[in-house]
Amino acid sequence: MCTHKKIWLISGFVFLLAVQILAGEYQIVVNASFENQTITEKMLKNIFLGKQTKWGNGQRVLPVMLQEGEARNAFIKNIIKKTPIAFKNYWNTALFTGRGVPPVAFENEEDLIHYIQKNPGAIGFISEETSAENVKVLQIEP
Amino acid sequence: MKRLLLLCMLIVIFGCFESGMAQLQVSVHGFISQGYIKSTENNYLLDSKNGSFEFNETAVNFITLVSDNMRLGLQFLARDFGDEGNHTVLLDWAYGDYNISSALGVRMGKIKLRRGLFNQGRDIDLLRTPILLPQGVYDESMRSFSLAMLGISLYGNTSLFSFGETDYEIFGGSLSIPDSKSGYWKWVLNDLLGYSEGSLLPEGTYSQVLDQKVKGEYIMGGAIHWETPLEGLKLSFDKIYGKLNMTSRVTAAIPVHAMDDYPLLQIPVDIGIDVTIDEYDTYALQYNFGNLSLIGEYYRSVYITDVMFDATSMKFNTKLDWKADSYYGQVAYRFTDWLEAASYYSEFYPDRNDRNGKKRLRKGYLEYNYQGWQKDLSLTLRFDLTQNWLLKCEVHQIDGIAQVRSFLDSSSKERFWQLFLLKATYNF
Secondary structure, eight states, X not given: OOHHHHHHHHHHXXXXXXXXXXXXXXXXXXXXXXXXXXXXXXXXXXXXXXXXXXXXXXXXXXXXXXXXXXXXXXXXXXXXXXXXHHHXXXXXXXXHTTSOOOOEEESSHHHHXXXXXXXXXXXXXXXXXXXXXXXXEEEEEO | OHHHHHHHHHHHHHHHHHTTTSSOXXXXXXXXXXXXXXXXXXXXXXXXXXXXXXXXXXXXXXXXXXXXXXXXXXXXXXXXXXXXXXXXXXXXXXXXXXXXXXXXXXXXXXXXXXXXXXXXXXXXXXGSSOSSOOTTTSOGGGHHHHSEEEEEEEEEEEEOGGGOEEEEEEEEEEEOOSOSSSHHHHXXXXXXXXXXXXXXXXXXXXXXXXXXXXXXXXXXXXXXXEEOSSTTXXXXXXXXEEEEEEEEEEEEEEOOTTOTTSOOEEEEEEEEEEEEEEEEEEXXXXXXXXXXXXXXXXXXXXXXEEEEEEETTEEEEXXXXXXXXEEEEEEEEEOSSSEEEEEEEEEEESSTTOTTSHHXXXXXXXXXXXXXXEEEEEEEEEEEOSSXXXXXXXXXXXXXXXXXXXXXXXXXXXXXXXXXXXXXXXXX
8 A cells, every 4th residue: 555545544534533523522412301312413403403493292392502612613513514603693693583593502511401401392412521410311313 | 464563562572571470581682783884986875985984783682482383573673874764763573483393384574585695684794794795686775675574474494305405485465665765765766857867857957856655565475495415505596576666746847948037847746656576586506615605696687667757747657677687706714713704796787688888878878888787896804803792894896886876976977996894793
């Protein structure tokens, strides 16, 4: 194998590793009463863009997020497929034309988890290292 | 319809008072923008040659969910833009939104009109990078009445599986014209009264406007937005039909040449114009790749105007077609969280069958052939200073004066000119 090919292979491996690390920076959490164990990326994206407002059982979806931090940035990049600025502009457009209200944003994970514990339709994300007590962690399906 | 709007307001305001103790939670947001505009030649949109700060907007909105399916909201907006607005507080939008499912929802009230990529958010400077959107597609002088309608819309979103997904909307109602005596309508009447070539009254005839009303009879249309399977690529198309009616009563002072010593003869003139929007189509493409954004839009319109002219002893009726089009391409790049740059090039032709203006010049409708186009190259720097504060600066190099209104400055008609803009916005 020539040197160029090796460099490309190593670069590709490093890139994939970086993607995995980024993808692992958050965990999706829902109220403990939530029936399923998994959620698709597409459903997550639609929920956080306000396009899906109800769960399969007709219950209202209550998306919540963090105001800032690595988990937030990684979630917006990997799931919403936007930059944080583009995500903010998307919701500002909805807000100032009356077409929607952005997900409630919490300053810290404790408040976010507390909100999800109290609200059956709530869904949010926290950083991977945070302990998800009394809430359910969902696996993401591609 | 007014009762519906009033009801919307009452429910939302009631919601504000109740929010502390009941289920209703009211989201309150707003912004204030202040701009400055200066042109090297040609008064453009307002008194721009001298530089003007009459370029601002203030808005506050209230949105609440009254049930799992029903959302109510309204926004008050005050703006000043030359002789338009003058800080009068208007209901910008106010409607109830009943969401049956993600595939179908209904909105009723005063609704933002979906057209192109930016029409709905044109009042809100923070939603875009340029201060002045490409004027051929988003004419600033028509802003007060072309952004929202009173009526109903059906909307939804559906997956196309491996072909991406689509948003769609159909709507019908009428345009609300808050001010029929300034801005665009002032320009229309002035053109008819003799401030430009090809007018109804003899050139130089002094006319006094006694009354002017503009009524939106109906407007309807639809929009479709396709998020393609290629990540970041979006295509959209919308189509609008409508009808407006303008009635004016003026007095015209006609010189009686045979008797020069006599005072000018004052005659009343009634002018009625039915404007049928026969075509109003916008095609858009947007591609986002990381911090890079590429946008292209093409717009074309056909207005059929039926003019009725009634002066004491002279009556006539004439029909005119206006076939305009415009397009632009924009590239924007975000360098950091606080700095973004954008540049667009746009072309506008008020008569797409006479792009070089020569036909109308020969007929005497134009004074210069470069009134037949407006080509604009812009550069904007956007500084997001904090989460709430925003500052923009912008420069335009313009060729042509198709959108320079002669009543603002009939003496200056330079072909090549520059425009400078600054704007600061605070939002919460």
